[in-house]
Amino acid sequence: MKTNNNNLISEEKHRWGWTLPRQCPSQEVSFHVHCHYLKQYIKPGDRVLEIGPGPGHYTKVLADLGARVVLVNISSVQLELNRQCAGRFGFGYSVVDWVRHDMRDMGTFVDGTFDAVVCFGAINCVMENRDQAIAELLRVLKPGGIALIGVMSLWGTLHAHLPDAINAASLDENLAMVKTGDLCQETYQNCVQPRHLFTAKEFRELLERNKVTIEVLTASNSLATTWHDRLEDILTDETKRNQLLQLEILASRQPGCLDTGTHIIGIVKKQLR
Numbered sequence: 001m002k003t004n005n006n007n008l009i010s011e012e013k014h015r016w017g018w019t020l021p022r023q024c025p026s027q028e029v030s031f032h033v034h035c036h037y038l039k040q041y042i043k044p045g046d047r048v049l050e051i052g053p054g055p056g057h058y059t060k061v062l063a064d065l066g067a068r069v070v071l072v073n074i075s076s077v078q079l080e081l082n083r084q085c086a087g088r089f090g091f092g093y094s095v096v097d098w099v100r101h102d103m104r105d106m107g108t109f110v111d112g113t114f115d116a117v118v119c120f121g122a123i124n125c126v127m128e129n130r131d132q133a134i135a136e137l138l139r140v141l142k143p144g145g146i147a148l149i150g151v152m153s154l155w156g157t158l159h160a161h162l163p164d165a166i167n168a169a170s171l172d173e174n175l176a177m178v179k180t181g182d183l184c185q186e187t188y189q190n191c192v193q194p195r196h197l198f199t200a201k202e203f204r205e206l207l208e209r210n211k212v213t214i215e216v217l218t219a220s221n222s223l224a225t226t227w228h229d230r231l232e233d234i235l236t237d238e239t240k241r242n243q244l245l246q247l248e249i250l251a252s253r254q255p256g257c258l259d260t261g262t263h264i265i266g267i268v269k270k271q272l273r
């Protein structure tokens, strides 16, 4: 693959910033919520499969936690970007391999070989194949292993982007989107990247269709999502920042808040048999 190393990284830096995936303060909060659960469930030495890692913001966290990580992406460009970031930002030592696979069929991996699977943001991309993707992800997980699965939320995305949704689409388009959860050309004429967005109920049911125990079901940034610039000062003051993050983590697990953050995280344990 011919890529210009610097261009690939600077393009990504432009889109996300590197040190944190942060286009706005509430995204920083969401990142910390995801990290909170990685720190709780990933142990040093764990063999972890990360699906759809993008440039590797969470790969770096996994490296810092002492995991040995296998990375899977359907996109060779994204894999190359992750490889470059691993070199540039110093997390390559923990990466065992970068493998190009469609998560719906990871045939080269043997059943039950990973202590944990981390999949943040990729399930939304497989549209109607989500059951297949979850089953495949659980196939490669050891019995008793943990999967941390993050998806974009339907109502939470609308909550965060309500003015944009109303300005960019008609009532019929928005109603079709919330009815199906599908953000695609059929529901939005101008959609370029199809995604399926989940309600908390639908996501829970998707997980429950498999032999897993749900350990945690939580939103991320349910409190912070609409506060934008007013969070800037809070995030730069350590005491206030800690308060915000603790309140966010607590609130986001309340059943009434599950649909109000931009993402929903499910943490499941694969049953022993």
Ligand SMILES: C[S@@+](CC[C@H](N)C(=O)[O-])C[C@H]1O[C@@H](n2cnc3c(N)ncnc32)[C@H](O)[C@@H]1O
Binding pocket: 021, 051, 052, 053, 054, 055, 057, 058, 072, 073, 074, 075, 078, 101, 102, 103, 104, 119, 120, 121, 122, 125, 126
């Ligand atoms: C929204 S990005 C999430 C990036 C990163 N996990 C994060 O949360 O910052 C989704 C990622 O999933 C990858 N992806 C999409 N469909 C996939 C599939 N069928 N199999 C494997 N990876 C896929 C994309 O290439 C992209 O890197």
